[in-house]
Amino acid sequence: MDEKEVQKDLADAILSYDSVAAEKAAKAAIKMGMDPLNAIEKGLSPAIEDVGDKFEKMEIYLPELMLAADAMRTAMSLLLPLIPKDKAVSKGTVVIGTVQGDIHEIGKNIVSNMLMASGFNVEDLGVDVKTATFVEEAQKANAKIIGASALMSSTIGSQKDIIDYLTSMKIRKKHAVMVGGGPTTGQWSKEIGADGWGEDAATTVKLANKLIKRK
Amino acid sequence: MVQILDVMEKALEGTPMSESDYQLRRFAPKVQEKVKEYGIEYNEKTPIPDDGSLADDVFEAAIELLADVGAYCTSTARVISYSEEEIRRAISEAPKEIELGEGRDRRKLRGRKVGDKTPPWCLLGTGGGACSSDKSFITLVEGYAEIPETNGITTPAITRVGGMRIRPASPLEILGAMRNAVLAREACNRVGREGIPIMNSLSTAESDIAFAAALHPKFGMRRSDAYMICCMDPLKTDFARLNKVTTALSLGGPISMCMGPLLGGYAGGTEGTAVSNVAHHLMGILTYQSSWILPFPLHLRYVSSSCRELLWVISATGQAISRNSHIISLNLNYTSAGPCTPMCLFETSASVIAAVSSGLSIESVGVASNRYEDRTTPVEPRISAEVGHAVAGMKLSDANAIANKLLAKYESKLANPPLGKDLSECWDAGRRRPTKEYTSVIRSYKKSMANLGVELKEEL
Numbered sequence: 001m002d003e004k005e006v007q008k009d010l011a012d013a014i015l016s017y018d019s020v021a022a023e024k025a026a027k028a029a030i031k032m033g034m035d036p037l038n039a040i041e042k043g044l045s046p047a048i049e050d051v052g053d054k055f056e057k058m059e060i061y062l063p064e065l066m067l068a069a070d071a072m073r074t075a076m077s078l079l080l081p082l083i084p085k086d087k088a089v090s091k092g093t094v095v096i097g098t099v100q101g102d103i104h105e106i107g108k109n110i111v112s113n114m115l116m117a118s119g120f121n122v123e124d125l126g127v128d129v130k131t132a133t134f135v136e137e138a139q140k141a142n143a144k145i146i147g148a149s150a151l152m153s154s155t156i157g158s159q160k161d162i163i164d165y166l167t168s169m170k171i172r173k174k175h176a177v178m179v180g181g182g183p184t185t186g187q188w189s190k191e192i193g194a195d196g197w198g199e200d201a202a203t204t205v206k207l208a209n210k211l212i213k214r215k
Numbered sequence: 216m217v218q219i220l221d222v223m224e225k226a227l228e229g230t231p232m233s234e235s236d237y238q239l240r241r242f243a244p245k246v247q248e249k250v251k252e253y254g255i256e257y258n259e260k261t262p263i264p265d266d267g268s269l270a271d272d273v274f275e276a277a278i279e280l281l282a283d284v285g286a287y288c289t290s291t292a293r294v295i296s297y298s299e300e301e302i303r304r305a306i307s308e309a310p311k312e313i314e315l316g317e318g319r320d321r322r323k324l325r326g327r328k329v330g331d332k333t334p335p336w337c338l339l340g341t342g343g344g345a346c347s348s349d350k351s352f353i354t355l356v357e358g359y360a361e362i363p364e365t366n367g368i369t370t371p372a373i374t375r376v377g378g379m380r381i382r383p384a385s386p387l388e389i390l391g392a393m394r395n396a397v398l399a400r401e402a403c404n405r406v407g408r409e410g411i412p413i414m415n416s417l418s419t420a421e422s423d424i425a426f427a428a429a430l431h432p433k434f435g436m437r438r439s440d441a442y443m444i445c446c447m448d449p450l451k452t453d454f455a456r457l458n459k460v461t462t463a464l465s466l467g468g469p470i471s472m473c474m475g476p477l478l479g480g481y482a483g484g485t486e487g488t489a490v491s492n493v494a495h496h497l498m499g500i501l502t503y504q505s506s507w508i509l510p511f512p513l514h515l516r517y518v519s520s521s522c523r524e525l526l527w528v529i530s531a532t533g534q535a536i537s538r539n540s541h542i543i544s545l546n547l548n549y550t551s552a553g554p555c556t557p558m559c560l561f562e563t564s565a566s567v568i569a570a571v572s573s574g575l576s577i578e579s580v581g582v583a584s585n586r587y588e589d590r591t592t593p594v595e596p597r598i599s600a601e602v603g604h605a606v607a608g609m610k611l612s613d614a615n616a617i618a619n620k621l622l623a624k625y626e627s628k629l630a631n632p633p634l635g636k637d638l639s640e641c642w643d644a645g646r647r648r649p650t651k652e653y654t655s656v657i658r659s660y661k662k663s664m665a666n667l668g669v670e671l672k673e674e675l
Contacts, residue, residue, distance in 0.1 A: 058515070058516065061479050061480065061481075061483045062477075062480045062481055062515075063238075063243035063244075063481055063483065066235075066239055067239055070235075070239075099383075100382075100383060101382070101383020101384045101385075101421065101422065102383060102421075103289070103447065103453065103455075104447070106448060106477060106480055106481075110515075152372075152383070152421050153344075153345035153372045153374045153381075153588075154372065154374070154381045154382075154383055154388055154391070154419060155382075155383045155421065156380075157380035157381060157382050157383075158382060158383065161382075182518070182584070182585065182586060183345055183585070183586055183587075183588075184586075185586060185587060200516070
């Protein structure tokens with residue numbers, strides 16, 4: 001088996017949403033001594049970008065997007081430790097979650113997986129995430145961006161709390177904050193001093209690309 | 216009959232499973248398997264299909280889906296399983312009618328049938344949309360209560376208390392929920408409809424504690440109101456939601472499970488979303504002991520329910536439920552466009568026609584995806600109700616022809632809809648009617664509807 005075949009296996013594993021196949025292909029890449037960066041950049045990344053594009057066009061749906069992202073994570077967990085720390089393999093880290101008191105996860109999951117598909121390292125904190133946890137986890141992961149989702153008009157106030165918390169800790173400039181979710185708007189984002197509003201998954205990915213360059 | 220203790224037993228002793236495994240590896244593939252097994256196919260030419268066997272297949276597929284995958288409790292990370300026998304028994308034991316409201320506003324809410332000449336139950340308001348102040352809350356609810364067709368009120372959500380934005384599960388949310396109950400009743404009283412039922416039981420109360428606190432009788436909620444409690448897509452609940460169920464059951468108030476399956480979400484495409492939507496109805500009568508159900512299926516991209524595919528989902532769901540059960544179901548629709556635009560009125564008309572012709576009643580309407588504060592007026596629900604009454608008894612084939620013509624008016628604009636104007640810009644609160652500009656939009660819209668064969672009341 002040559003490198004191209006293994007790269008194809010890695011891509012196929014993502015495109016068939018198969019974590020077991022992704023693990024097998026990643027192990028094969030390691031066993032044959034392939035440069036892990038090569039395995040990621042020529043095998044996994046183009047495939048997950050393709051999945052993201054298909055989801056954006058609604059040719060596939062949320063389960064496929066999430067299963068492909070699972071397969072990607074499985075392969076990456078084997079390949080990433082083998083890459084020297086000075087070689088960047090992701091655009092940067094985004095810490096993302098649904099705010100305190102809000103358990104809606106679908107929008108957050110879509111954005112989380114689309115960010116991953118476009119080359120970000122994503123730390124997904126889940127739902128009902130406390131304000132301090134967003135900040136602590138962003139500090140731990142050295143995340144340049146915090147993504148805060150809220151679906152209820154009674155929960156979007158917690159997005160403001162994250163920004164206020166960062167400001168009071170005097171680390172506001174370290175982390176860009178993007179907000180999104182059902183009742184949020186561009187005006188709301190400006191009102192609370194966020195760095196941007198993601199109207200949907202596609203605009204959030206564009207926003208993250210913009211914010212990561214700024215940081 | 217499955218009761219709350221049975222549900223808790225199932226939630227505590229069911230198959231343990233991660234949430235991710237439940238929704239991605241259990242629910243999602245099984246929906247597609249059922250769609251394939253039953254040969255359920257969406258046809259874009261018939262957004263309102265006229266095929267009884269298709270509807271029956273959707274219903275059977277939904278029963279099997281729920282029996283195969285169960286519901287899921289995120290608090291215990293376990294599956295709440297139901298046997299097919301339990302599901303079929305719950306369907307046959309579901310209430311045929313409930314009585315809501317007081318005095319001269321007391322009415323019977325019954326399930327409808329395909330082509331039913333009985334007008335739909337009209338639950339009117341915002342579908343939980345946010346308002347910026349007590350003043351706009353009162354203006355809106357007074358407006359809803361004054362609509363002659365209003366059978367029940369769905370209030371907006373209060374977002375601020377004492378100048379502070381509400382925080383979840385905080386004293387602010389509790390005070391907001393109490394204020395929601397007090398102001399809603401006050402607004403109905405002010406326009407002489409004190410008996411009208413409030414049916415979304417406090418849109419401001421997302422947490423169980425706020426819900427329970429605001430139900431104290433001193434705030435004005437009654438047993439003859441209705442108690443709407445959401446689940447999460449797909450087929451998921453948790454202790455907080457079950458706490459609400461237990462509280463409402465103890466009061467004897469009729470519960471509605473509400474759910475918003477997303478087209479493009481865990482159930483996949485159009486057909487899967489319809490099967491999932493019906494399965495959620497069944498989950499509702501079992502897990503929440505719901506007396507009535509409130510589905511609001513939405514399109515993942517447009518966050519509205521007026522596109523071609525969603526009309527099909529609404530219609531297929533309505534036909535499946537009304538042909539095969541007496542479950543009481545009210546479809547809540549969302550528009551993409553905002554007030555004072557013809558598109559918003561055409562969108563809500565299409566969704567209402569799909570629902571009413573297919574045997575559903577209506578809750579209407581979430582305007583401009585319910586994203587913006589105060590971007591809603593009493594006009595949009597009034598128009599929805601007028602359309603609902605006008606098309607009661609309409610044949611599915613006629614409804615389909617009208618839906619196609621309506622879609623032609625707005626379909627291409629769904630990705631970039633006009634947001635229109637907000638409450639203060641197009642509703643004259645002092646005169647309790649739309650502004651001249653909006654009245655002109657409504658008159659023109661009604662002329663177009665008449666040209667399509669739907670005669671609505673003259674706009675004064």
